[in-house]
Amino acid sequence: MTISPMDIQQHQFKTRLFGYDTAGVDHFLEIVADQLERLLREHQELKEELARTRAELKRMQERESTLKETLVTTQKMVDGIRENARNEADIILTEAELKAERIVRDAEERRVQLINEIQEIKRQKISFETSLRALVESHLRLLDLEVVEVQRDREEEKLLDEPLPFDDVSTPLIEPVDDSNP
Known part of the structure; x- marks a missing residue:
């Protein structure tokens, strides 16, 4: 059975001959009732505070759980980003190496072509x-x-310009050709 401060204040004791002093008992019961009431209020306040603390603890635990999940998710994202960055860097490096090899190969082909052109x-x-x-x-x-x-023409001209040793210039040296006879 639970006793409330009101039960203590309203409780009536039977009186007997040579019993307790009723005023003293009433005063004591009043003090006990006041203290019990104060203790019950404190108990209620402590229960409420405990409920608030438990609710706060539950919120904190939920928040901690959310933060842990967020941290795990963030870590996974960071790991994914790192992995993607590493993969992308590998791809870029591979492409750069292939491009460099192609440039070197093209330069070598051009060098050989230029050598051939120079030789040609x-x-x-x-x-x-x-x-x-x-x-x-x-x-x-x-x-x-x-x-x-x-020089031959000049010599011939000189010869032609010189007088002939012949006296008779009227006789042709070459006989005319007769074209009438076929």
């Missing part, structure tokens, strides 16, 4: 020089022949 130009130069030399030599021979021919 040298062959063409030698061929051109040979052809030009032959042409110049041919023209020099023609010029030499021309000089000889000019």
Whole structure:
């Protein structure tokens, strides 16, 4: 059975001969009732505070759980981002290596092509020089022949300009050709 402060205050004791002093008992019961009431209020306040504390603890635990989940999710995201960044870096590095290899290969092919072009130009130069030399030599021979021919013409002119040792100039040296006879 639970006793409330009101039960203590309203409780009536039977009186007996030579019993307790009723005023003293009433006063004591009033003190006990007041203290019991105060203790019950404190108990109620403590229960309410405990309920608030438990509710706060539950909120904190839920918050902690949420934070842990968030932390785990964040860590997974960070790990995923790191992995993606690592993969992307590997891809970029691989592409850069392939591009560098392609550039080196293209440069080597271009170098070989230029060497071949230079060799072809040298062959063409030698061929051109040979052809030009032959042409110049041919023209020099023609010029030499021309000089000889000019000298011969001059000598012939000199001969023609000299008087003939013959007295009779009226006789032709060459007989005319008769074209009427077929």
